[in-house]
Amino acid sequence: MAVMRRFFIALAILLWLAPAVEAGEGSVVKVLPQLLDQHGRQTLSPSLYERDAYQLLLRKEPKLRGGARLAVQWKAKNVDFAKLKLRAEMRCLLADNLHFVTKEEPVKKGHFSNWSEFRIEGADYKTFGQIVAWRVTLLEGDHELGQLQSFLWSGVVPDAKASTSPAPSPTPPPP
Helix, strand or coil: CHHHHHHHHHHHHHHHHHHHHCCCEEEEEEEEEEEEECCCCCCCCCCHHHHHHHHHHHHHCHHHEEEEEEEEEEEEECCCCCCEEEEEEEEEEECCEEEEEEEEEECCCCCCCEEEEEEEECHHHHCCCEEEEEEEEEEECCEEEEEEECCCCCCCCCCHHHHCCCCCCCCCCCC
């Protein structure tokens, strides 16, 4: 009888502790690639309409640009926030050269929503170019919790020389 009681007590303790050892969960909810002006602003007012209009103006007028950023919304639970970080991989086009940029940032937990950003400004932006495709990964240490990528990420050829090779010429039909 005492053995059965010990077994049920051990089982109850194990079931009580089970949620504490649950694996962490997380995801990248949204990524907004945005241009910045010379003052580091992506918009002139908090209106979404104004933001979209200002982004259109910055796309049309390259001389007004002073940088670029990826604004990332993410969520996570049951994780060690001290080990949590975001990695942004970007494929950028400067003149006719495709190059790759990877940045990692530790994240800060927000009160209502978790937003982080990757900024490229000033002299770094001059050598950066236009963002063609991106992939953002949420990591806890080396463990991947979530990932979001642009629809062009998988369609861009990693080797820039391979992407500029001419298509094979069609063979003429036999006479």
